[in-house]
Amino acid sequence: MATTILHPSIASQPIGIFDSGIGGLTVAADIAKQFPNESIIYFGDTAHLPYGEKSVTAIRDYARGITQFLIDQGCKMIVIACNSASASAYETLKKEFGEQLTILDVISPLVEQVAQHSFRKVGVIATKATVSTNIYNQQLQQLRPELEVTSLATGLLAPMIEEGFLNNAISQATINRYLSYPDFEDIEALLLACTHYPLIRKEIEQYLGDSVQVFDSIEAVTNKLKACFEQQPLLQNKTKEIPQYHFWVSDYTATFEAAAQLFYGKSIQLEQAYWEGEYLVAQLNTK
Numbered sequence: 001m002a003t004t005i006l007h008p009s010i011a012s013q014p015i016g017i018f019d020s021g022i023g024g025l026t027v028a029a030d031i032a033k034q035f036p037n038e039s040i041i042y043f044g045d046t047a048h049l050p051y052g053e054k055s056v057t058a059i060r061d062y063a064r065g066i067t068q069f070l071i072d073q074g075c076k077m078i079v080i081a082c083n084s085a086s087a088s089a090y091e092t093l094k095k096e097f098g099e100q101l102t103i104l105d106v107i108s109p110l111v112e113q114v115a116q117h118s119f120r121k122v123g124v125i126a127t128k129a130t131v132s133t134n135i136y137n138q139q140l141q142q143l144r145p146e147l148e149v150t151s152l153a154t155g156l157l158a159p160m161i162e163e164g165f166l167n168n169a170i171s172q173a174t175i176n177r178y179l180s181y182p183d184f185e186d187i188e189a190l191l192l193a194c195t196h197y198p199l200i201r202k203e204i205e206q207y208l209g210d211s212v213q214v215f216d217s218i219e220a221v222t223n224k225l226k227a228c229f230e231q232q233p234l235l236q237n238k239t240k241e242i243p244q245y246h247f248w249v250s251d252y253t254a255t256f257e258a259a260a261q262l263f264y265g266k267s268i269q270l271e272q273a274y275w276e277g278e279y280l281v282a283q284l285n286t287k
């Protein structure tokens with residue numbers, strides 16, 4: 001009788017991480033820092049960016065194709081380093097691939113972290129795709145029914161960040177316009193519910209001042225990964241082998257290459273995979 005092998009992964013395999021573009025690099029960089037022996041395969045779906053403007057169905061299909069690609073590349077676990085993909089596809093990916101490997105999202109770790117505080121009202125900023133699912137309101141109120149949650153779709157922020165508009169008059173004007181949303185006036189905390197937003201966290205904090213506590217998912221996800229490694233013997237312990245970092249994109253962009261180099265402080269060789277229907281095919285002659 002055929003048996004299903006649960007979690008056949010081994011510690012020496014890489015961690016797969018994906019996002020629509022550079023946002024997930026904020027998560028990947030922290031994972032690389034906290035787990036220095038781990039190899040990482042990162043995928044930025046730059047051909048489909050921004051995910052925030054796509055439908056749940058489309059994002060789910062992309063996430064499925066990327067997960068299969070990362071499994072084919074030998075990943076032992078996958079971190080969905082994108083809120084839009086976590087909101088749209090986490091449940092589907094767990095159902096379809098969860099028996100092969102562990103899949104982590106970025107939403108539940110952040111929700112669990114924020115729910116430990118005794119805030120009365122929090123604000124959430126995210127892409128249109130994430131806000132349309134209402135997932136933060138639902139998950140936060142499940143843990144803290146009395147918590148008031150107000151979410152705002154801030155669609156311009158991710159493309160602005162991808163374009164490199166940071167710490168300048170344009171980013172400040174855009175942030176100010178969004179955060180002056182009247183319903184944010186009495187929030188005690190703001191959740192940066194898009195993995196691109198840590199790149200503008202300082203500008204957001206400057207606008208909000210000390211009375212509003214700002215959260216992003218980076219630390220929450222790394223902690224979740226630590227907890228995961230305590231349950232499963234998948235942590236790569238000290239090894240003579242130097243960890244390998246691979247960065248794949250579905251469409252080569254100089255912005256991505258520059259950002260990846262900035263995050264990892266070394267020159268990065270981008271590798272390219274093409275979408276062929278619902279599958280990703282690795283290009284042999286990479287950039």
Ligand code: DGL
Pocket residue numbers: 019020021023024049050051052053081082083084085127130158159193194195196
């Ligand atoms: N970084 C992504 C997120 O967390 C998506 C940004 C985008 O492509 O719209 O939602």
